[in-house]
Structures are given as structure tokens and as C-alpha cells.
Amino acid sequence: DIVMTQSPDSLAVSLGERATINCKSSQSVLYSSNNKNYLAWYQQKPGQPPKLLIYWASTRESGVPDRFSGGGSGTDFTLTISSLQAEDVAVYYCQQYYNTPYSFGQGTKLEIK
């Protein structure tokens, strides 16, 4: 099974500043035949279901603000919020959908400093 590990577990960033969350997979999630990374990022606010932000590691879901961006390939990935807004306070999860079981990272709690 693929293990997903996020860092840090929690993060406090000032409004308007950059926030970066890391995600590492225990094996590559890059499918060589189509050169796609099977990696997604989700945002979950208290009392709400998760919301898809990024898929294929770097493709923003429709309606997601462009301050959110995803990067990386193979086993190492990042989610970056370029200028933190108050509404971005949430827990963020990465997930691989390369192989079942489609494992999630443990989550990163993002707060305002």
C-alpha cells in the first residue's frame, strides 16, 4: 500500500503571506504511460465535507481561486497558497489515486498567525 505523509502537521501563517504544505508518497504516483501524477489536494473546513482543490497534482478544480497551486512529481508534492486569506483556514489533505487503497495524508491544519 502507498503511504502518504504530509508536513507539517500544523502551520500558522500571517494573512497575505505564502503557505506551503508538503506531501510525500512512499512510492511514485507518476503513471509513465500518460505522464500524469495521480495526486489530489482537498480542503476541509469544520463541519463540512472535503472540497477538491487540485487534481493530477497541479490542475486546479473549476472555481478554485488561483492563489492555490499544486506542484511536484513522482513522490514529492506541494500545495501552495500564494497569499493567505482568512477563509483559507482549514485542514488540507493530499490523496493518491494511483493504486487502491486510495490513501490520504494525515492532514495539515492551517491557521492564521
Next chain:
Amino acid sequence: EVQLVESGGGLVQPGGSLRLSCAASGFTFSNYWMHWVRQAPGKGLVWVSHISSDGTTTNYADSVKGRFTISRDNAKNTLYLQMNSLRAEDTGVYYCARVAMHGGNSLGYWGQGTLVTVSS
């Protein structure tokens, strides 16, 4: 508008059974793979199971294999999760989710979840 509405959660004793349902609307249900994801109170997301659009292919997390069965009724636009031999560690909110339009098996639409509590 895509809508997913889970039901069937509740309090059950260890060893008991529950069947969760997820009513789908706003899209052609029979065209999409569907998933179940759970979240224990105050904890992270755990993928549970998925099923192909025609219902012929299923996969499960090791922790539920042999105890849970995912199924679907495309005529009724409904996804199911039959949960048997329930354990305390199965407690949590269970979400059904539909794959994203263009994102492979990334999960683009989620229901609000239904709470399952396994306790004596």
C-alpha cells in the same frame, strides 16, 4: 447541480450491521465511479471503497475487506455500503463521493456524510 445525500447511519452495537445509502441527483449516475470515505471523530480521512460505473468492479481498504460490501442500483441512482461485523473503530462520519469530471479517481463531489457510532 450534483447532489449526494447519505442516510442510514446511527448507533449500533459491536458485531452489528448497518446499510448506508447515498442518493444521487443532478448527473447521470450510471456514468461515474463512486466512493465511500470515512472520518473518525477529530481524525483524518480514510478511503473505504469504490465501485465502477456498471457495478462490476469493486475495491476495499484492508480494514473493511470481508466485512463491508459496496453496491449500486443505477436504476434508482443510489449507492450502498453494507457494513457487517461492525467494530468500535468503524465509528465515524461516512461520506459518499463522486469522481471529478476530468480528474481520474479524484473526488470532485461529496455528500454531507452520515454518522455511524459503534458502541455498546
